[in-house]
Amino acid sequence: xxxxxxxRHFADSWGLxxxxxxxxxxxxxxxxxxxxxxxxxxxxxxxxxxxxGDM
Numbered sequence: 001x002x003x004x005x006x007x008r009h010f011a012d013s014w015g016l017x018x019x020x021x022x023x024x025x026x027x028x029x030x031x032x033x034x035x036x037x038x039x040x041x042x043x044x045x046x047x048x049x050x051x052x053g054d055m
Contacts, residue, residue: 002010030039 029035
């Protein structure tokens with residue numbers, strides 16, 4: 001069984017690398033060619049005037 005200190009050391013080192021890899025993947029996804037239009041449409045979602053009226 002792993003001790004708390006061992007688990008914390010694992011999370012401090014590999015967890016940081018894991019989150020950094022996710023950050024790089026999201027950055028690459030947003031900077032890919034063709035992402036501008038989908039990002040623009042996503043930014044306009046709150047401004048849409050939907051006629052449904054349900055919130």
